[in-house]
Amino acid sequence: MTATSQRSKTATKSKRKKGSGFEPRIVAFCCNWCSYAGADLAGTSRLQMPPNVRIIRVNCTGRIDPSFILDALNQGADGVLISGCHPGDCHYSTGNLKMRARFALLQKMVEAAGIEPDRIRLQWASAAEGDVFTEGVKIMVETVKKLGPNPAGIGE
Numbered sequence: 526m527t528a529t530s531q532r533s534k535t536a537t538k539s540k541r542k543k544g545s546g547f548e549p550r551i552v553a554f555c556c557n558w559c560s561y562a563g564a565d566l567a568g569t570s571r572l573q574m575p576p577n578v579r580i581i582r583v584n585c586t587g588r589i590d591p592s593f594i595l596d597a598l599n600q601g602a603d604g605v606l607i608s609g610c611h612p613g614d615c616h617y618s619t620g621n622l623k624m625r626a627r628f629a630l631l632q633k634m635v636e637a638a639g640i641e642p643d644r645i646r647l648q649w650a651s652a653a654e655g656d657v658f659t660e661g662v663k664i665m666v667e668t669v670k671k672l673g674p675n676p677a678g679i680g681e
């Protein structure tokens with residue numbers, strides 16, 4: 526390993542420590558019909574959003590298997606946001622209601638795995654609520670910044 530790559534690796538690691546320089550990696554699973562469109566609206570409206578979030582589009586929050594969340598946390602995400610249509614607005618009728626029921630269980634599973642349950646968040650946001658989606662991301666980033674890097678993640 527060269528001195529330059531060693532310095533670069535050390536610099537990267539220092540950003541992964543809890544503190545003012547820590548920038549969490551947030552994975553957001555967004556339903557295609559509401560939240561993904563809301564995130565898109567936030568972008569076209571030029572709303573300020575933390576750059577920490579990586580969005581994965583799914584057809585419906587009901588499609589999100591709990592293993593997706595656990596895999597994201599195990600593979601380096603510091604937090605996971607799940608965002609979908611408001612209850613009553615799901616394009617597949619009850620997918621979001623199933624996700625809501627699953628989420629309570631998911632929090633217990635995450636905690637049992639030694640991960641703080643606050644590292645996962647469920648946020649409803651319609652296609653017209655770019656501001657709500659943005660606010661959810663900001664809350665998530667601030668919450669995870671306080672928690673520090675995910676101890677269960679594989680790191681760099």
Ligand code: FES
Binds near residue numbers: 556557558609616618
């Ligand atoms: S289609 Fe959006 S949560 Fe089901």
